[in-house]
Amino acid sequence: MTSSPPKTETYEVTLSRDEQWVVHYVLANRLDEALDADEAPPEWTVEVLETVEADGDTERLTDRQADRLYDALATYVDREETPDRDVDPGATVLGRLEDVREV
Structure with a gap:
């Protein structure tokens, strides 16, 4: 019997x-x-990009995708050369990723 x-x-x-x-x-x-x-390109990057481009406002991310997106965004937001206009939205996404992972 297979599970x-x-x-x-x-x-x-x-x-x-x-x-x-x-x-x-x-x-x-x-x-x-x-x-x-x-x-x-890393497969997770392609998958998440396709999800974001699906033209919805709610993204469904796997554990792995959420972790890797968090890391990529954190690196981007923390860079000195990141435009100010991107820092707040990026930080907000980081907070949302933290919130959904704690549930």
Whole structure:
């Protein structure tokens, strides 16, 4: 008898248009960096980018995707050269990712 694979937990994260833009920008840069280095982009990046581009305001992210997005956004928000207009929306997304993971 085979058992079903464990169900992947997902988290719903609601993003405003500005927050979606910041997430999209960070992920698109990750993809560009990989392609410029003649590497395959990380699968999670492509998956989350497709989710954000699906034209909804609620994103469903897996545990792994939420962790990696958090790390990528935290790095972006903490950079000195990040435009001020991106810092607040990026920080808000970080807070939302923390909130949904604590539930």
